[in-house]
Amino acid sequence: MPLSQALRCPDRNNRRRHEARWQTANPMVAAVHCLEATHSLSALSLSFLQPPLIGLIKLSRFHRSTNINFQCIRTFVDDVEIKFIRDRGLDHAVEKEKDLKPMVNLKNLIKSEPSKSLPLCSIVESKDKLGIPFRPIEFIRKYPSIFEEYFPGNIRIHPHVRLTPEILSLDAEEQFIYDSDTFKKGAADRLLKLLMLCRVNEIPLKLIDMLKWDLGLPDNYVATLLPEFPDYFQVKKIKNSNEGLLELVCWSDELSVSVMEKKAMKGELGYMKGMPLSFHMQFSRGFEMDKKLKKWIHEWQKLPYISPYEDASHFQPNSDESDKWAVSVLHEFLHILVSKKTERDNLLCFGEYLGIRSRFKRALVHHPGIFYVSSKIGTYTVALREGYKRGLSIENHPLMDMRKKYVHLMHTVKEVQKPKNVPSSGTGKQQAVKEAGDNEKQQGDSVKEQDVGMQFSVSDDEDESDDNDEEEENSNSPRDKRGNRRRGASTAKLGRRKPRRAAREKRSPRGHAVKT
Numbered sequence: 001m002p003l004s005q006a007l008r009c010p011d012r013n014n015r016r017r018h019e020a021r022w023q024t025a026n027p028m029v030a031a032v033h034c035l036e037a038t039h040s041l042s043a044l045s046l047s048f049l050q051p052p053l054i055g056l057i058k059l060s061r062f063h064r065s066t067n068i069n070f071q072c073i074r075t076f077v078d079d080v081e082i083k084f085i086r087d088r089g090l091d092h093a094v095e096k097e098k099d100l101k102p103m104v105n106l107k108n109l110i111k112s113e114p115s116k117s118l119p120l121c122s123i124v125e126s127k128d129k130l131g132i133p134f135r136p137i138e139f140i141r142k143y144p145s146i147f148e149e150y151f152p153g154n155i156r157i158h159p160h161v162r163l164t165p166e167i168l169s170l171d172a173e174e175q176f177i178y179d180s181d182t183f184k185k186g187a188a189d190r191l192l193k194l195l196m197l198c199r200v201n202e203i204p205l206k207l208i209d210m211l212k213w214d215l216g217l218p219d220n221y222v223a224t225l226l227p228e229f230p231d232y233f234q235v236k237k238i239k240n241s242n243e244g245l246l247e248l249v250c251w252s253d254e255l256s257v258s259v260m261e262k263k264a265m266k267g268e269l270g271y272m273k274g275m276p277l278s279f280h281m282q283f284s285r286g287f288e289m290d291k292k293l294k295k296w297i298h299e300w301q302k303l304p305y306i307s308p309y310e311d312a313s314h315f316q317p318n319s320d321e322s323d324k325w326a327v328s329v330l331h332e333f334l335h336i337l338v339s340k341k342t343e344r345d346n347l348l349c350f351g352e353y354l355g356i357r358s359r360f361k362r363a364l365v366h367h368p369g370i371f372y373v374s375s376k377i378g379t380y381t382v383a384l385r386e387g388y389k390r391g392l393s394i395e396n397h398p399l400m401d402m403r404k405k406y407v408h409l410m411h412t413v414k415e416v417q418k419p420k421n422v423p424s425s426g427t428g429k430q431q432a433v434k435e436a437g438d439n440e441k442q443q444g445d446s447v448k449e450q451d452v453g454m455q456f457s458v459s460d461d462e463d464e465s466d467d468n469d470e471e472e473e474n475s476n477s478p479r480d481k482r483g484n485r486r487r488g489a490s491t492a493k494l495g496r497r498k499p500r501r502a503a504r505e506k507r508s509p510r511g512h513a514v515k516t
Helices: 003-007 012-025 027-038 051-059 088-095 100-112 120-125 136-142 165-179 181-197 205-215 259-266 291-301 320-336 344-354 357-366 398-410 428-476 491-495 498-502
Strands: 117-119 147-152 160-163 202-204 233-237 244-248 341-343 371-374 381-384 420-422 505-507 513-515
Touching: 088 371, 088 381, 100 117, 100 160, 100 165, 100 398, 117 120, 120 136, 120 160, 136 147, 160 165, 165 181, 165 398, 181 202, 181 205, 181 233, 181 244, 181 320, 202 205, 205 244, 205 341, 205 344, 259 320, 291 320, 320 344, 320 357, 320 381, 341 344, 344 357, 344 381, 357 371
Parallel strands: 147 420
Antiparallel strands: 117 160, 147 160, 202 244, 233 244, 341 381, 371 381, 505 513
8 A cells, every 4th residue: 555545544553554664665665764753964875765765855845745744854955154243233223222221211201191201219229120229329420411410309318310300301301202103003013023923823922022122112102003993903911810911903915025026026936835935135244255155045044934924834844935924934033123223132032922933942043134133232132134235224214313312412511510408498598699609709809910910911912012123123123135134244233132131140259141
């Protein structure tokens, strides 16, 4: 009985018996089943296999409609070492936003207070929640163009922090962007695409809170954004827990098209499901690729493209097709983000929720031409190379433009002033008397400076008159053809200078004249 009939046999015992007979009569097929169990070609020696069987294994990736259904085996060369090469442009894109996120978090916290100010002790208590990397007082004084420190009630014990007029102006501009209908629709679409990437079509709100900075969501998105799109998603609570879930209400066929598929549809050849699509790759300058790795990437790009919105659970976890599907999910996930980058911990948490954390880690290591991992600002940041050009984001999102303005204001040099004392009602008279005394002191100092200036002006006038006499004598002395003064021509005039020169000379004890 052929193996195809044995696999379709309804009786499980008969199917196993026929399959064992087929493997006994065909030892080559038994070897293939052993390879399927190992999921790796590098673990076994292929010396006992005949060339036709090896070709059958390779062709099984592309022709899966044969009677014998071979699973695709991972062919990555494990002995190839991929060296990490830094990309200055992407490192700069990550490093220039240093302290931006904790600054915005602290700004939003201060703005939410009724007095638009916050005591320093409250900021210290919320240090970890805000993500401040070092002492809050040093962080506040590091950016004087953003935060202003002052002492209320003229009590120099409990300092308070408030926002400067410049940062309040930018905050009003940012709030105008959040309130626009265009921005709300784009944010809802990004959140819906993120939900459709999940198999269960629901995401914990705790995970969304980790990604809301990269998704471009406002801080209060649960109360402001979600209720306006009831056809997209709804919030439900987890049983026996205070945490909530964001659940998908309706699947969108229009939004379930990946970026790779949209680009292929715009091309001349068009796109059909299952066609091989190649990812755009760009390596760092100085990256050297091994011949084996180059050959593997060339064959890997020819594999059929599987949409990240499709279920790929039927693939073996270690197969090349499963690897390409994981890359497509990671590629689409980074494209959904506003900044086209996120921290590696956030990415791995999302991968763990999807159940493909290990595949995400493998994709970051084996595909440096698609993803870049930066170690700047004290953490690991994953950036999509396709979204940047020379360190600048290709997509001009209005929220990213606002963040550029924040960065510019943070690095604006401003004169550091001492903390201001805000006088209370009881100390108003004392403050007025003190200011009057300071004014009288300043007036007395100005009078003294005027007297001293008069003395110096008289001495300066005398020196200027002497210098003018010398210039007149030099101008009246006879000159030769070249303009040089003749020797012994004006002895009478030179004699006039003897009394003035004698005043500058001193007599030695022996009576000789010594010039000083």
